[in-house]
Amino acid sequence: MSDSRLPTLLLNQNLVPMKVQHDFVLVAIRGTNTETWLPAAVWKRIAPYLGVTASFDDLLEPAQLQLLLRLNMLTPSGKAEDRKKGPLLKGVPFFGRTTGTDPQAEASIVCVPFDTGSQVSFGARKGPEHLRMVSRYLEGEWLPDLSGLVGWYIRDLWGGAYTLLRGARLNAFVAEPEKAVGSTDYLEQLTQSLVEELPAKQSVWMLGGDHSITYAGVRALARKTGKPVVLVFFDAHLDAAPPVEPVHSANVVGWLLDDPQLAAVYQIGNRGIVPEGPSRVQHPKLHIVSSVQDIPFSAFQEIAVYCSLDLDVLDPSVAPAVSSPVPNGLRLTELDEQLKFLHERAHIDAGDIVEYQQSKDEGMLTAQIVFRLLLTGLAISTGHLEPSKTTEV
Numbered sequence: 001m002s003d004s005r006l007p008t009l010l011l012n013q014n015l016v017p018m019k020v021q022h023d024f025v026l027v028a029i030r031g032t033n034t035e036t037w038l039p040a041a042v043w044k045r046i047a048p049y050l051g052v053t054a055s056f057d058d059l060l061e062p063a064q065l066q067l068l069l070r071l072n073m074l075t076p077s078g079k080a081e082d083r084k085k086g087p088l089l090k091g092v093p094f095f096g097r098t099t100g101t102d103p104q105a106e107a108s109i110v111c112v113p114f115d116t117g118s119q120v121s122f123g124a125r126k127g128p129e130h131l132r133m134v135s136r137y138l139e140g141e142w143l144p145d146l147s148g149l150v151g152w153y154i155r156d157l158w159g160g161a162y163t164l165l166r167g168a169r170l171n172a173f174v175a176e177p178e179k180a181v182g183s184t185d186y187l188e189q190l191t192q193s194l195v196e197e198l199p200a201k202q203s204v205w206m207l208g209g210d211h212s213i214t215y216a217g218v219r220a221l222a223r224k225t226g227k228p229v230v231l232v233f234f235d236a237h238l239d240a241a242p243p244v245e246p247v248h249s250a251n252v253v254g255w256l257l258d259d260p261q262l263a264a265v266y267q268i269g270n271r272g273i274v275p276e277g278p279s280r281v282q283h284p285k286l287h288i289v290s291s292v293q294d295i296p297f298s299a300f301q302e303i304a305v306y307c308s309l310d311l312d313v314l315d316p317s318v319a320p321a322v323s324s325p326v327p328n329g330l331r332l333t334e335l336d337e338q339l340k341f342l343h344e345r346a347h348i349d350a351g352d353i354v355e356y357q358q359s360k361d362e363g364m365l366t367a368q369i370v371f372r373l374l375l376t377g378l379a380i381s382t383g384h385l386e387p388s389k390t391t392e393v
Contacts, residue, residue, distance in 0.1 A: 088193035089110065089174070089197045092111065094170075101171070107168065107203040107382050108172065108202055109207065109378070115208075127208065131207060151164055152164045154372065162388050163387075165385075207374065211308070211310055212247050213354060214308045218306050232268070232306070235270065235308070291338065292342045305348050306350050312325055312326055313330055314329045315331065316329065321358065321366035339376060351377050
């Protein structure tokens with residue numbers, strides 16, 4: 001499938017432009033089953049590094065260009081790059097008091113600056129680092145005996161005031177994408193790192209990045225627990241396109257549905273306009289429900305639970321800084337309530353929050369929501385959640 005707007009040439013017998021759609025170029029990696037979408041501007045920027053004569057503006061910083069080349073299996077010389085060895089996860093500060101060095105940590109925050117799996121809007125890769133830097137303003141304190149964190153206070157959670165993560169110990173990491181080649185390869189490496197580099201009993205909440213990272217989170221949870229996984233995901237979009245390489249944000253659920261380790265998928269928040277026609281919505285593992293209360297208690301027996309929160313489940317008036325906003329979404333209190341229902345039905349073993357776009361976030365409105373959801377998710381997963389006795393802060 002070629003497009004007349006693209007040159008019909010093979011660049012160093014490695015990359016093949018397939019088609020153009022909405023200013024994006026679908027590029028196939030010759031000799032593999034891997035395809036990836038690149039912004040047309042990025043394609044033009046990469047071409048000179050492959051020995052192709054082209055005029056272009058200075059669109060990217062050198063570090064960004066190097067990252068894009070690595071993710072697409074190229075070095076500036078145009079040769080395939082071998083997979084780098086060593087840990088993918090690097091310990092970093094988060095909330096001022098969490099690092100990757102506490103051997104007694106009950107949970108880990110994993111920042112995943114990755115959006116090569118995005119099919120619509122690039123920029124979510126910048127979200128985790130922005131959130132990590134802003135988290136310093138929510139720096140936690142240690143209890144006097146240094147046994148754990150003092151925790152955080154939310155005055156308006158579930159109709160009351162709650163203290164979250166009092167006595168908890170947390171670690172934080174960044175999963176460096178420059179150590180991967182190709183989007184599916186990165187997600188496979190991320191899966192492996194979550195299993196091998198973090199303790200089996202530790203709860204993990206990832207911050208994306210785009211929704212393709214859920215592929216790694218669910219599969220890692222299944223391997224670590226040895227149990228089938230139920231995925232409860234909050235999203236305006238179905239994300240269940242056929243599982244064709246590579247794994248991306250529009251087919252991540254499609255890939256997981258074919259994984260024997262996945263017991264079932266329950267989606268809350270699906271809405272918007274889609275073309276009429278055949279759909280994977282008929283898959284026996286996939287259930288679109290209006291509320292967690294519609295999920296039978298029996299669905300959570302002898303399984304592990306993964307909770308994925310795509311921020312576009314919220315109405316754009318509530319959370320505007322998302323990759324693919326859709327009107328008529330949930331209010332924040334409604335999403336809070338859904339998490340409460342899930343907490344009452346099952347233990348949430350792991351989760352993620354995805355598709356935050358910091359470039360759209362005026363006044364850090366959506367960032368505040370991310371922190372609220374992250375702290376609530378961690379508190380539920382670790383069991384450090386209690387009605388607060390605090391009246392003033």
